[in-house]
Amino acid sequence: MSKIHPTAIVETGAELADDVEIGPYSIVGAHVVIGAGTVVGSHSVIEGHTTLGAANRIGHYASIGGRPQDMKYQGEPTRLVVGDRNTIREFTTIHTGTTQDGGVTTVGDDNWIMAYVHIAHDCRVGSHVILSNNAQMAGHVTVGDWAIVGAMSGVHQFVKIGDHAMLGGASAVVQDVPPFVMAAGNKAEPHGINVEGLRRRGFSADSISALRTAYRLLYKNGLSLEDAKAQLAELASAGGDGDEHVRKLIAFIETSQRGIIR
Structure with missing residues (x-):
């Protein structure tokens, strides 16, 4: 049976697996689906047409499935799909997609998403990714599997970060970062192959x-x-x-x- 704190609000229509936990003062919207073993911390909002897979850990004050920060968005039922075993820490924001793209934002499996990260509309985040504190993804960004984005980095819209790439802290990325490459700086420049990774x-x-x-x-x-x-x-x-x-x-x-x- 789901463990829903008495102060939490789960709207009619939401689909929660039997063992989902919802913390104090959190809100789960009517079109949300949450998979087995997922735990949502206190004061978080899970809204929109959002699907969370199994065994995810959502920190306090997270905002998952919010409306895109895109002035062209007119309330279309676009989606957010998050896979399994992701850690999504405090104050993270992840938005649904827009009809100007595929209409869906996706986050894969086994990702480590630290506090204050922003994943904008239509982003595609792979699996085994680390997004460090306050990393900011603009719309339509692609982050490949096993990539690492350093703290306080900003990624321009439509940029692609390749598999196994590593981006240093406080970097500004305005062009694509090839797979396996380390990059850093404002604007980000290449600094060798991610050998240790x-x-x-x-x-x-x-x-x-x-x-x-x-x-x-x-x-x-x-x-x-x-x-x-x-x-x-x-x-x-x-x-x-x-x-x-x-x-x-x-x-x-x-x-x-x-x-x-x-």
Whole structure:
């Protein structure tokens, strides 16, 4: 049976799994679905057409599923979908999508989202992501799996942060950050491959070596972007463990809409 504090408000129509916990003075809206084992702290608001998966932990004073901060939004029933086992700490805000995009904001599984983080409308946050305190995602931002965004960083709308990328604290990101790359600064600039993170996740020495070579081609050898891509394509066919990761890097560059940080 759900454990709902007497001071909490759960509107008619909300769907809560049997063991969900709702803390004091929290509000759950009529179109909300909350999965098994999820715990919502005190004074939080879960609203809109929002689905939370299983075993999530929502801190105090969080605002989940609010209306997009987009002046074009006219009250359409857009959505927020959050996966499983996420930690979402105090005062975090996550908004639903808009019809100008796919109409849905998504957050994957096993993410660590610290206090005061903002995830705007139509963002796509992957899995195993760390968003440090006061990291701010504008609308339509994509954050890849295993990425880390440092505290007090701001990410411009439509920017993509690749898988396993790492962004230093207080950075301003206005262009895409390729996968595996560390970046920092205002405006954010590249600072090498996220070697320690890749080691912790079991990347082989050969894979890391290939990505280091790819980084030098992209950023250190004075090549134009087109020449660097040609040499990256050769590197990706070397027949080593790192081929698939270099191909992922190439695919990211080729599909970038805002251009990558340089």
